[in-house]
Amino acid sequence: MDFAKPIRSGPVLVTGGAGYVGSHAVRCLQANDIDVVVVDNLSTGFERLISAPLEVCDLRDKEGLFDVMRRHKPRAVMHFAARCYVGESVRDPLGYYETNVIGAWNLLSCMKEVRCQTLVMSSTCAVYGVPQSLPIPDDHSRRPISPYGRSKLAVEFLAEDFSRAYGFRVGRLRYFNAAGASQDASIGELHEPETHVIPLVMRATQPGAQPFTIYGTDYDTPDGTCIRDYVHVEDLADAHLLALKRCEDHGGFACNLGTGRGFSVREVISSVERVTGLHVSYRTGDRREGDPPILVSGGRFAGDVLGWRPKRAELDRIVEDAWRFEQTQTSGGKAP
Template identity: 45%
Template sequence: MYLPEGKSVLVVGGAGYIGSHMIHLLRDLNIRHVVLDDLSSGHREALQGSRLIEGNCGDATLLRNVFAEHDIDAVIHFASFIEVGASVRNPAAYYENNVCNTVTLLSEMVRADVKKFIFSSTAAVYGLPETSKIDESHRKGPINPYGRTKLMVEEILGDFEKAYGLRSVCLRYFNAAGAHPDGAIGENHNPETHLIPLAIAAAITREKVLKVFGDDYDTRDGTCVRDYIHVCDLADAHLLALKYLNQNEASLAANLGNEAGFTVLEVIDAVSRLAGQVPYEVAARRDGDPAVLVADATRAREVLGWTPQYTDVNDIVSHALQWYRKIAA
């Protein structure tokens, strides 16, 4: 269903936050897989015994050996730098890692006659929203190097399909959040920049006051609205993308989101109910932060058959909290 008989999927960046949840799902379903990760931000222990090849996807020689030694049918690519602020401060690193290394990976796929690619993209390819919900036809206008690197790869994939027949599914995430409900894996970034784990840390440790960037937006409580999508729902979408590529000849780009947004204060309230009061202070708006950023995920639902399981912010926060307590113990 997901792969031809005897074939494997190569998961690049499989030791990271979203990648490790993908590996958890593949292992649960007994789908053959190999992980490639340089462990620069991933965690070996998150793989729970899955086969790890330690290295970078910009290493053409290593990739050539991987494709020669393993019967790879498709590649799922999670390995990228993701911090928007860092991309502004050091764009060279982002273009090198997110674009140049990906081109090396794609070129070695072509050499090995591997023609199925699932790409971890982002809503940042759209830039500032021009509609209340963003669908895939929305104008592409990324406002930072991170978003531009992702859009560049999407455009490169179009060229690779025309020239080499390499088909792809680009999945544009909104705000990835949460942790696996079984408590085995979760979000473990250093430094952490995402709202939910920062709010949980503020509630439990009381060491830092959470900053809320702006409370004067035109939203229901004045704070920004974002579309939080559970990390396990993201993994499910990648699995469905694998099935799609096994059954269809066309490439696809699709948004992944709940199609319902939560304000910053609503997230803080959810964390406060479950973990204790979150100390926070209001700071100035950040440049480029839109008031509302919510997905229209109709295409993923209709074409991939994707239905998110965890759409309640309380469930997302509860799973993240369980993971935080585990790693803090």
């Protein structure tokens, strides 16, 4: 066993740094004078979202990854790279386990080889499955109900075992619904296909666009639609910086990242109409299998121990930032 002191020099290697959450974390690290190198295969990410050195590399290519790690000698890794669509994971579990689990296994093995033992990793509230208690505490039982959630839980287990056996310091951050965009509207959510509620609702304000579908209007919630905890992507990025410091100074941990406040799908629609001044066209559909009625974070670790305070928790604020970014996509990259 090697419980060496953390390395304090070298860049932070960010896997999936060209993606939605990763690109905001890259910005946050750079704003705090931390060198970054991004590893991404650009399968769902975009080079234009980052201004950091980029190593185009697939995590499933262990040799390639090892070469990158050997050259950059990172002090720590932030791991975002993954496939993250629940529905797709049901149709293609092989692909999901390959990227999420084998990719993470390669990453942790290479870290061990180059003696980099600090890892901050994206996990998800999907590891909890159907909540047994609400709001969901940090130590809620983990019983995921999709291949996506199970693949992310497998990575948590892998990281926990590496911590016990090899002294890794791993921060496992279980996000709720990442949303919003950078305040300057230069980076934001560019998923294709888009599955997240806020961008889909915003698109349904456009003339000729597909109406937004509300899946399920008969849930046991005040207005019958699902309730989710939306967390601003810049707040998530701040949490990663705090998590890195916590891991380096005190060792690993696991916690939720949510605001503790939930909003229904109908409330999201109202917020988008308020912020944009446009009408959202929508229709109602049946419930989707595996959609719990309410997912809201009740975790206290992030606030009490990391000192994380979401600064952009208001739904309208999240939608405003997302909307400003969405408009840059149709106005040649300039914020309106």
